[in-house]
Amino acid sequence: MIVLPWPPSVNTYWRTFRGRMLISAHGRDYRVRAVAAAVSAQRYGQAKVAVRIEAWVPDNRRRDVDNLLKAPLDALAHAGVYEDDSQIVELSIRRAGLDRANPRLEITVEGA
Template sequence: MFKLQLPFPPSVNTYWRHVGNRVLVSKKGRQYQATVSSLLDRKNTKTLDGELIVDIRLVPPDRRRRDVDNSLKALLDAMQFGGAYHDDAQIVRLTVEKHQPDPDDPRAEVVVQHVPAPIGEAGYRTCLRCDEAFESDGPGNRICVSCRQINSMFGDLVESERGKKRHNGEIITEREEDLV
């Protein structure tokens, strides 16, 4: 298992270029691959074999609308190019979260690990909330006991926010609704 903090990946819209009848990785895409490859070299990461789980947290540079899937191709290909794994076909479980923008530090936080238990069976899993390994009852149990307790304590807060109008993820007050 290894954790990486990589630069925010280019969109798939700028990753490819058409040259005649051929489709090539763009200059921006090749630069991103080289950057990720050098980061992996500096961390002395070993190429992982077998089935893998990849968890990604995207922190974009600005508030523009972005589809999370547009960032995946460049990121996963660059990690393969850099030697994190042999082929991105090894990935059997992939989670992606998009967080609030950070103009000072746009990034992709990546955790790559072997599959701790076959899909559908009990075993060790990674908590979706705290990224710690825990003993799981099965595929539906993806949050550890301590995080479940935290969720139950703050469940009332989450329930009270359900159904409210939002703008860029933030709840809009009634006075702001009139302005929008």
């Protein structure tokens, strides 16, 4: 299992600069922390993978769990867990519970 920090929202992950979409400073900081968390994870190269995510939310605000996916999936590719998130053939996410002190994503990646 890979435990990643709580990701930035899709609204704060991207920024437009001179007509181009770029990862924001907040998004880049998240990627650095996520890559460090995934350093000892198994590597799958170009193999197809299944990804299961359990989201431990920081508060009881309404949020769409599908908006949590972009930053951590891209960070896992950047960390070399798999080469590209197009290799994901099965993906599930569930709201696991509330953890104000340690909001996080608990991610399981397996060969598919």
